[in-house]
Amino acid sequence: MIVAENLRVHFRTGFLRREVRALNGLSLEVRDGDFFALVGQNGAGKSTAMYCFLGLLKPTSGKVEIMGQAPDLGSRLYDKVAYLPEEPHYHLYLTVAEATRYYAALYGKRVSEKTLNETLERLGLAQFKDLPLSKCSKGMKQKVGIAQCLIHEPQVLFLDEPTRGLDPLAVREFRETLREIHQRGATIVMNSHVLSEIEMLANRVAIIEKGKVVVQDELRNLLTLDRELYQVSFEANGHVPDYLDAVERVGNMVKGDLPKERLYDFMDLAKQSGLHLHECSLKKATLEDSFFKIVKGEDPHAGAQEMGTMPVAAGNQG
Amino acid sequence: MTELLRANILADLAYYRRSRLLLAFMLLSLLLTGLGSLPPLFSNSGVQSFNALHEVFSELNGFALVLCACLGLFIISSHLRNRSLKMVFTKPCSPAVWLLSAFLSAVLVSLLLNFVILAGSTLLSLVWHIPVRPGLVFVSAETFAVSVGLIAYLMLLATLVHPAVAAICTLIFNADLFYSAHLWTEAVIRSGNKGPWLRGLNGLFHWLYLALPMLYPFDKKTEPVHVSLRVMHGEWKYLFYSLAYALSLSAFCYCLALFALQRKKHI
Numbered sequence: 001m002i003v004a005e006n007l008r009v010h011f012r013t014g015f016l017r018r019e020v021r022a023l024n025g026l027s028l029e030v031r032d033g034d035f036f037a038l039v040g041q042n043g044a045g046k047s048t049a050m051y052c053f054l055g056l057l058k059p060t061s062g063k064v065e066i067m068g069q070a071p072d073l074g075s076r077l078y079d080k081v082a083y084l085p086e087e088p089h090y091h092l093y094l095t096v097a098e099a100t101r102y103y104a105a106l107y108g109k110r111v112s113e114k115t116l117n118e119t120l121e122r123l124g125l126a127q128f129k130d131l132p133l134s135k136c137s138k139g140m141k142q143k144v145g146i147a148q149c150l151i152h153e154p155q156v157l158f159l160d161e162p163t164r165g166l167d168p169l170a171v172r173e174f175r176e177t178l179r180e181i182h183q184r185g186a187t188i189v190m191n192s193h194v195l196s197e198i199e200m201l202a203n204r205v206a207i208i209e210k211g212k213v214v215v216q217d218e219l220r221n222l223l224t225l226d227r228e229l230y231q232v233s234f235e236a237n238g239h240v241p242d243y244l245d246a247v248e249r250v251g252n253m254v255k256g257d258l259p260k261e262r263l264y265d266f267m268d269l270a271k272q273s274g275l276h277l278h279e280c281s282l283k284k285a286t287l288e289d290s291f292f293k294i295v296k297g298e299d300p301h302a303g304a305q306e307m308g309t310m311p312v313a314a315g316n317q318g
Numbered sequence: 319m320t321e322l323l324r325a326n327i328l329a330d331l332a333y334y335r336r337s338r339l340l341l342a343f344m345l346l347s348l349l350l351t352g353l354g355s356l357p358p359l360f361s362n363s364g365v366q367s368f369n370a371l372h373e374v375f376s377e378l379n380g381f382a383l384v385l386c387a388c389l390g391l392f393i394i395s396s397h398l399r400n401r402s403l404k405m406v407f408t409k410p411c412s413p414a415v416w417l418l419s420a421f422l423s424a425v426l427v428s429l430l431l432n433f434v435i436l437a438g439s440t441l442l443s444l445v446w447h448i449p450v451r452p453g454l455v456f457v458s459a460e461t462f463a464v465s466v467g468l469i470a471y472l473m474l475l476a477t478l479v480h481p482a483v484a485a486i487c488t489l490i491f492n493a494d495l496f497y498s499a500h501l502w503t504e505a506v507i508r509s510g511n512k513g514p515w516l517r518g519l520n521g522l523f524h525w526l527y528l529a530l531p532m533l534y535p536f537d538k539k540t541e542p543v544h545v546s547l548r549v550m551h552g553e554w555k556y557l558f559y560s561l562a563y564a565l566s567l568s569a570f571c572y573c574l575a576l577f578a579l580q581r582k583k584h585i
Contacts, residue, residue: 011583054408056585073585074412083408089401091329093336098329105325106409132336148405158408 007062024211103148326419390469394476453547
């Protein structure tokens with residue numbers, strides 16, 4: 001569906017013409033029907049990558065294909081594509097209704113007043129429809145961006161920080177809408193810093209660091225990366241084993257992380273001491289945990305490789 | 319295609335109506351035009367009335383030209399600078415269609431403006447009991463043709479350089495300047511100074527004069543019409559030549575601007 005191969009974007013900036021490598025051999029593949037999230041620190045190259053996917057930025061080298069075609073601005077390929085930019089780069093002199101109608105008309109179809117009103121109503125913009133975009137708040141502009149994405153039924157959505165500036169209610173509604181669109185079979189590529197949001201929505205994730213993909217995998221694999229630790233909670237009767245990490249005590253209850261190699265020692269201890277064991281499970285990593293581990297340069301572990309996680313950094317270095 | 323053109327033209331017309339920069343520029347130009355046009359209005363003899371009409375008509379045509387040039391400049395530069403084109407080109411609307419819409423919208427405004435000026439001048443002729451002269455139609459149509467070429471030229475410059483640089487190029491470094499410079503170097507060469515650098519400079523000025531678009535390419539032929547507002551039988555053809563020149567210039571500028579827009583590394 002979307003393939004990027006060894007994308008490089010280098011440019012020079014400033015008085016001394018210092019070279020900036022925004023993308024440094026980024027390769028990834030988004031499959032049909034994926035909800036694909038691009039995750040990375042500020043300046044990692046997420047938005048630049050998205051610009052390259054959309055054809056808004058010509059890469060220094062490398063190849064991009066969407067649905068088997070190179071992105072050629074304004075071509076028929078974009079019939080099925082919707083894009084929500086990170087910055088509110090809209091036609092600020094238009095009103096909310098005019099902008100939504102205009103963006104919809106750029107797909108070559110006139111939108112009925114009913115559809116327009118329904119979309120604006122759904123996003124809570126109906127009462128502001130005659131307000132110029134230049135006078136709208138950032139969140140309202142973002143909603144206009146969302147409206148223009150939703151007004152026709154796109155097959156591929158590119159969302160660059162879609163919930164930035166939205167109020168919590170709107171975030172929740174938008175999340176539901178995205179789920180609906182995804183369930184309908186659309187492919188969604190999303191940039192976001194809100195990792196919890198990605199955990200709720202995406203099925204595949206690429207972590208980008210310094211302009212290249214360091215990990216690209218199913219979200220569920222990234223969430224169970226930590227196969228080295230078990231999480232245990234039990235009622236202690238005085239004795240807490242010293243090999244337990246990150247111990248938390250609430251009254252008599254003890255919660256902690258148990259290294260894999262001490263699991264049987266702990267079980268023996270529990271049996272001998274008659275510990276009342278509440279929980280002993282493989283520790284689940286959140287996306288945030290995985291992200292920090294990967295970005296801070298810790299080994300995304302053997303566990304990841306056992307499960308088929310693709311640490312693609314090595315592959316990108318050529 | 320028609321739907322895309324329609325949508326883009328409507329959006330562009332909204333821009334012309336609401337752009338504060340354009341509005342401020344228009345008011346300033348109107349003020350300057352008004353200052354130039356008001357004194358002749360207080361004349362009372364027949365000859366003075368004709369002169370007054372001539373003066374007002376010329377001032378208003380000048381205003382129309384300046385305003386149309388601004389339309390071409392601002393419509394491109396404002397969209398490029400605030401990066402709103404990414405919302406257009408990530409839809410099935412190509413740069414070619416968008417650029418054509420921007421050009422057509424500015425031409426529409428120019429047409430309307432020239433029509434209003436012509437209607438106003440005709441009305442003034444009737445009020446002042448001056449016979450309505452065909453020169454009014456001729457000059458209005460020629461001004462429209464000039465404005466079409468100017469719009470296209472400024473659209474091209476706006477895709478290539480900063481709008482301030484584009485304005486300076488149009489106002490100062492234009493064909494007239496290089497024609498004068500060419501005449502000056504030629505005069506110096508004729509007076510005996512035949513240094514190679516002077517000859518090179520002369521060639522460069524001549525080349526630039528030929529390469530840059532001219533506002534009134536047939537001004538020597540149409541000058542009597544501008545002065546008397548009368549059109550002789552053989553003079554109408556220069557109006558069609560002017561139109562043909564404007565259309566050719568527009569097509570050339572459009573192709574170059576499109577090429578520049580498509581070659582931009584970052585929209």
